[in-house]
Structure formats: structure tokens, C-alpha cells
Amino acid sequence: MPKVRTKDLMHKFNLELVSGEEGINRPITTSDLSRPGIEMAGFFTYYPKERVQLLGKTEISFFHQLSEQERKHRMDELCTEVTPAIILSRELEAPPELIKASEKTGTPVLRSSMKTTRLSSHLTNFLEGKLAPTTAVHGVLVDIYGVGVLIIGKSGVGKSETALELVKRGHRLVADDCVEIRQEDQDTLIGSSPELIEHLLEIRGLGIINVMTLFGAGAVRSFKRITLVINLELWDQNKQYDRLGLEEDKMRIIDTDLTKLTVPVRPGRNLAVIIEVAAMNYRLKLMGVNAAEQFTSKLAGVIEEGDQEEE
Structure with missing residues (x-):
């Protein structure tokens, strides 16, 4: 059985469910988090979709500068069948494109009042403890x-x-x-x-x-x-x-x-x-x-002195 599911994060950190409720039982298999900044720019070749995705002020600000078509495409790529959760920090508003894409794939979108760095630290510590060998x-x-x-x-x-x-x-x-x-x-x-x-x-x-x-x-x-x-x-x-x-x-x-x-x-x-x-x-x-090394050292010194006296 999976040690941690998305709903465990919701209860532990009092996260607000924005959309994608059907995916709250998804398993979380790694303690590594992802801040998909380069993915927001369109590079999804090495996208770690199995990780919890964390969106902060930087990612959301950049996202709003994209064209309507780019915003839709990026969120469709971000929300997959295996992504455990996409978490917005600082109580940021979830973009409509994200909500639509999450409902399509059942990817939970959650929201926290904590700052991004602090939230990342708390999530990592919790997951490392739960997923440790x-x-x-x-x-x-x-x-x-x-x-x-x-x-x-x-x-x-x-x-x-x-x-x-x-x-x-x-x-x-x-x-x-x-x-x-x-x-x-x-x-x-x-x-x-x-x-x-x-x-x-x-x-x-x-x-x-x-x-x-x-x-x-x-x-x-x-x-x-x-x-x-x-x-x-x-x-x-x-x-x-x-x-x-x-x-x-x-x-x-x-x-x-x-x-x-x-x-x-x-x-x-x-x-x-x-x-x-x-x-x-x-x-x-x-x-x-x-104490053992000190005794051995003193004993070696006594033996050496005795050998010198015999000579």
C-alpha cells in the first residue's frame, strides 16, 4: 500500500482543494518536489510528472504573460494522469486554464497560505519522513x-x-x-x-x-x-x-x-x-x-623505555 496519498498532504497542511477532487487518493512515491518554471516556458522533455508540483508567485506571474493558446497548452501538459498534486502557495488564484485541465485529468489542485519556500521545506520534511526506507x-x-x-x-x-x-x-x-x-x-x-x-x-x-x-x-x-x-x-x-x-x-x-x-x-x-x-x-x-588508545600508547612508551634501559 502507498505510504502517502494526496489527501494526507491536504489534512497535514490544511490545504484547500480547488479542483480535481477525484484524484485526492493518488499515491505520492517521491519526496522530491518540482517547481515547473522551465515547463512554464514550454520545455516538457524532462518533466517530472510523478512529483508534487509547486507553483509560486514567480511561476504564476510568468504564466500570465503567455498567450491564451500557450496558457492552455502548458496547463494541459502540466496536468497528467499520475501527477499527485499541483499546489499554489501564498493563496494565489488558480488560473482558469489550470482548473479546466485538472478537471479533465483528475489532477488535484490545492492552495496554501504559506510562502513558497516555507511550504516547500515543510512538504519535503514530511515526505522524507513518511517515505524513508x-x-x-x-x-x-x-x-x-x-x-x-x-x-x-x-x-x-x-x-x-x-x-x-x-x-x-x-x-x-x-x-x-x-x-x-x-x-x-x-x-x-x-x-x-x-x-x-x-x-x-x-x-x-x-x-x-x-x-x-x-x-x-x-x-x-x-x-x-x-x-x-x-x-x-x-x-x-x-x-x-x-x-x-x-x-x-x-x-x-x-x-x-x-x-x-x-x-x-x-x-x-x-x-x-x-x-x-x-x-x-x-x-x-x-x-x-x-581510554583504550591512551592506555595502549602509555604501555608502548613503558615498553620502549624498558628496552632502552636494557641496552
Whole structure:
């Protein structure tokens, strides 16, 4: 099913329908907008008819300078069977030729009171959010000191219990069990919860609990940018775990690589504190402070001094 239709723009931005009502269910497939200035001049070879068309003061002023025959031809070309909408900004009056052509093809003509640049910005932001690539990941998303931490691992490893402890320590739950992720920009992944399970945590033995009801509105948030992945796995004696923090794994979600840390789970380990410290350490690294690299550098210096003394 199409994610966005013309009628969604009408409701979101309170747009006035001028003509072409039968086309308000047309799908919008791209967030790119078109200001058809060169088309108004008669060049339709590369006309992006699948985009929302935005007409401002410049386009309409130029249009009024054309001859009657040219005006009719340009509007007939502008209104196609697939054009989602033609939007007039600044409450500009729709030319009769546009109304006639839109009724013929069922192309919606809408009107807004906003200025053209402002309207273009709002429309682009809305469409990019709605049409962004999406996926779903089994895990828990928590906001820890402003860092969006995605906790993943096999079922039963303790993801939800760890999230509950983090919430008790003052952090905020975004999603449990299923995290819906959309890529809003080249390196920006936004995680949120499906509406059905929003603010809910499933704790084995307790069942479903409502985090917002128990801990208040400050314990939850609707969405958060994901910047760190914590993989919880049962302790494997035969596996060599990173003890210095120099190695950095990556996890690819959609088209973005995220830093991934693997934390082994065994009795006696306080996972909530470990993940909390991991988030703080990640923030420190972003600020240029890397404890592991500093230690390695100092260790190399001590070894070098020892070699010099032996000589």
C-alpha cells in the first residue's frame, strides 16, 4: 500500500482543494518536489510528472504573460494522469486554464497560505519522513544519557529485564521487543515502537507492564536516533572477548553502519551498569577521549623505555 496519498498532504497542511477532487487518493512515491518554471516556458522533455508540483508567485506571474493558446497548452501538459498534486502557495488564484485541465485529468489542485519556500521545506520534511526506507529489528531501544542504544540478542538473554533496570536508573524506554527503524538521512536511523506495544515491557514471570504508568512520562519517549548497538550473548568459555576496547565491530542496518559492542552475559554481571557505562564511553570517544588508545600508547612508551634501559 502507498505510504502517502494526496489527501494526507491536504489534512497535514490544511490545504484547500480547488479542483480535481477525484484524484485526492493518488499515491505520492517521491519526496522530491518540482517547481515547473522551465515547463512554464514550454520545455516538457524532462518533466517530472510523478512529483508534487509547486507553483509560486514567480511561476504564476510568468504564466500570465503567455498567450491564451500557450496558457492552455502548458496547463494541459502540466496536468497528467499520475501527477499527485499541483499546489499554489501564498493563496494565489488558480488560473482558469489550470482548473479546466485538472478537471479533465483528475489532477488535484490545492492552495496554501504559506510562502513558497516555507511550504516547500515543510512538504519535503514530511515526505522524507513518511517515505524513508524502513525495517524492523528484534530488540530493545533505550535512550541512555542522550545516546540511542539498541540492545539485541537471542530470545531469553535478558534484554527486557536490562531495559527495566535502565528505566529504574532514570533512562528512557523507546521500544521493547520490536523496534521499527527508518532511515531519514544518509547516516541517520530513527527507532520507534509499533503503536500496539508502545510504552510496554514484557518481563517473564510478571507479564506485560506499562512503563509510563509505573514510572511516569519521563521514563519513555516516542522515538530516538540509534547510534550504538549492544549485542547480549551467553558467556562462551571458548570465545575470546575484547578486553581493551580497541576492536570495533559494525552492524549494518539499511544503509548505515553502527558501532556494535558484544557483552557476554553470566550470573553476577550487572548488565544495566555495563550498558550505561558503554553509552558514556561512546560519548567520550565522540569527544576525542579514547581510554583504550591512551592506555595502549602509555604501555608502548613503558615498553620502549624498558628496552632502552636494557641496552
